[in-house]
């Protein structure tokens with residue numbers, strides 16, 4: 001049975017996207033293909049809200065993050081990294097993988113990072129090579145204040161890398177206005193396409209930083225300069241260094257056209273309405289969301305499970321009995337305590353949220369019955 005995906009990526013995709021994914025394989029070079037590729041990059045620029053270069057890396061979102069960090073830095077340099085969940089930790093691990101010294105800026109799990117803490121870290125480390133933070137920390141559904149954080153980095157001349165893997169296309173984000181230097185996303189979340197591609201947007205300033213460090217060791221595939229070089233030298237024919245995942249690009253082009261035809265704002269409004277509906281519904285069942293309403297993430301909701309119930313049980317029940325795929329918690333103290341419902345794709349609607357709520361209600365009833373039986377047995 002294929003189940004309805006209500007996880008924070010991958011998302012169920014629209015029919016037009018599937019058709020492209022299932023179409024004939026074509027050559028990844030030549031003027032016709034180059035036109036399709038460049039059109040897709042143009043659509044991405046609109047979603048990133050940037051005039052900067054966009055490259056479409058073949059790989060997952062983490063590949064794009066790896067490319068961003070590795071391209072901007074040399075081993076031994078320092079990186080300020082925001083840590084308030086699983087994906088912040090991953091950013092730090094990527095930095096460590098490149099031999100960087102990580103200056104952590106922490107917030108408790110479930111709470112947003114604070115711009116003031118970044119200001120302090122920048123003052124204490126004026127020579128830092130990069131500042132990196134996650135926009136929507138998918139492990140907890142917490143939105144970090146990237147506008148303030150990025151503007152601090154920009155003021156101090158520190159390049160800012162943002163992990164927008166789970167936010168771009170479903171949460172307000174404006175790369176140029178917010179002064180983000182490298183913004184990374186992935187095809188399989190709010191962009192509404194299958195997994196496999198990592199769109200990366202790179203500011204002029206980020207290129208200047210890369211070009212000012214010719215001695216750094218950064219490999220080839222994930223060196224963004226390699227992607228720029230091919231776009232420049234082979235632009236008319238083959239504007240990327242490797243065999244492009246052509247069907248994935250066609251699928252992404254279709255999903256981006258749908259996103260832009262609906263309008264970013266309208267999508268975000270729709271997701272926000274779904275988030276409110278879900279919050280209202282879980283509260284009616286006696287459950288509480290992890291984040292307060294004024295900090296809701298439009299595309300993802302984390303909810304505390306009932307006292308003394310491992311939320312893995314809820315996740316398994318919804319899948320086995322109702323064909324609904326939601327996620328459990330990630331991270332110390334939250335694994336087993338929360339469950340997460342993704343509403344980040346165009347295929348998710350009110351009926352799906354209502355189905356999740358009905359299934360949760362059924363779970364709670366059964367759980368209540370089991371408890372009653374158990375206490376009878378004790379008595």
Ligand SMILES: *Cc1c(COP(=O)(O)O)cnc(C)c1O
Pocket residue numbers: 008009060061062063087134136137138163164165166186
């Ligand atoms: C999903 C996700 C990632 C990882 O993306 P992959 O495509 O699995 O590499 C990174 N950061 C955030 C915030 C995510 O939600």
